Amino acid sequence: MDKKRRNKESAKSTPVIHENKCVLHTISKLVNQQEHCGIYTKKFCFLPEIGDGNFEYNRFDGLFIGVFDVLLKNDFKIHGEQNIDAIELSYLIDGEQIIKIDGKSHDLIYEGQESYLVYISQVSGSIQYHKNKHYKEIKIRMHSDFIKKHKLDSEYGIHEKYAVEKLDRNFAKPLCSKTQEILAELLTDTRQGLLKRLFLESKALELLSLHLEVNKRAKPEIPITDNLIKKLYEVQYIINSDLTIQYSVHELARKVGLNDFVLKKEFKRVFNKTIFEYALGLRMIKAKKLLKHSKKPIYEISELVGYKNSTHFTAAFKKVEGTTPKKYRQSDIEVLENTKA
Structure with missing residues (x-):
């Protein structure tokens, strides 16, 4: 009986949220939305039982840039499946995630001051977040229209080289000083209209360029064990x-x-x-x-x-x-x- 009760309590402590049930509406509420010069913007405030903070994104012409900033109050896990054909760049400024991709035997450990680049076509799995952690992430997705516009796949073979199924334990890279400068610019930007579109697009491409350069000249990977x-x-x-x-x-x-x-x-x-x-x-x-x-x-x-x-x-x-x-x-x-x- 004690063992069963412990298992039930453990299950309660880490609720599973299914992404196909519109995850943002499950863990947050919409507080603002607008469209200006083709930029579609939404801002969400996390529910009190999840944490204290917000999530905001800008989307236009196949480019998505979102910023998560929240102090988590409870453990929770998001499970979902995606079929999107997109380049995803993530910059975890603070916090930790345990990423499980269906079909992989090992979890992927993602920590603060790290980033990753991946090409997503079809993937399912889960991301686990731990309570009492400040979580801050900038996530960029470049969808097919944006990829074709800038000839990203034909030029760099990103679709093949960075396919999600090729991720291994050393998938995350530490943030370099130049990357941190660009992230700071994104977080403090107050531009509006066309200037904002040009700024966001240029910074997204600059971040992608930096990531590709780092990978190109990188030495053989040494497992990171400092964190x-x-x-x-x-x-x-x-x-x-x-x-x-x-x-x-x-x-x-x-x-x-x-x-x-x-x-x-x-x-x-x-x-x-x-x-x-x-x-x-x-x-x-x-x-x-x-x-x-x-x-x-x-x-x-x-x-x-x-x-x-x-x-x-x-x-x-x-x-x-x-x-x-x-x-x-x-x-x-x-x-x-x-x-x-």
């Missing part, structure tokens, strides 16, 4: 990669360069479980699969899930599952025999 959220996901990866090893908190902290207290506190914040609870859950899932689908002896299964002593494994399994490994396996065999009969 906290990446270190937490590196710990998750270390645990997942070999369940035969039971790492102590101190060992994990030393591997990723954190102190023990910060690792324990932040791991619990991000994953809603302690490191022990997380690793134990994975071990029990693997143990049940091996008990159900293999004929390996229990002492061998205990070693495969990190227990050198099968007695310790049996005690841990019984505490979590309410029965011993032997009885769990036997009950499954009986169910199969009854089904056949």
Whole structure:
């Protein structure tokens, strides 16, 4: 009962918002909209239960530039599917996102002072945001009309080179000083009408040019491990990669360069479980699969899930599952025999 209640509480703490239900109307309310010199502008204010802040965008001639600025009060996740054919540039000035693309086995960790360039044609997945975080992002989308106008795909092969399915763990790049200057100009601009159109279009192209230049002269990628959220996901990866090893908190902290207290506190914040609870859950899932689908002896299964002593494994399994490994396996065999009969 305790385990079920914890799962329910965890689910409540991270509500899932489906983008196909018009995500902006789900998490915010429209406070202003206007059209001037062909620029269509909308401003939204986030709902109190989501956070304190707003989202504003300008759209014209296949170019979209949006600015998110909010202090989040609760965890939430946006799940959606997009079919748009567009170049997307994102500049995360502050905050963190956990991006999950359907079909990819690993999450993409995106943190403040980073950016990415991607070509989206058809993609589905989710983005998770954490509470008590200030989140500030400038997002630019260049749709097919804009791409054709500036011959972006034929000249640079962006459609192929930056396809969303090619994103890997090192997809994000740190913001350079020139990029930060341009972002500051976008955030403080007060132009109107035609001058605003020319300014936004020129800055969007300048940012794209900078990103392409950085990628062209970039050295082989070295994984970025300085940021906290990446270190937490590196710990998750270390645990997942070999369940035969039971790492102590101190060992994990030393591997990723954190102190023990910060690792324990932040791991619990991000994953809603302690490191022990997380690793134990994975071990029990693997143990049940091996008990159900293999004929390996229990002492061998205990070693495969990190227990050198099968007695310790049996005690841990019984505490979590309410029965011993032997009885769990036997009950499954009986169910199969009854089904056949």
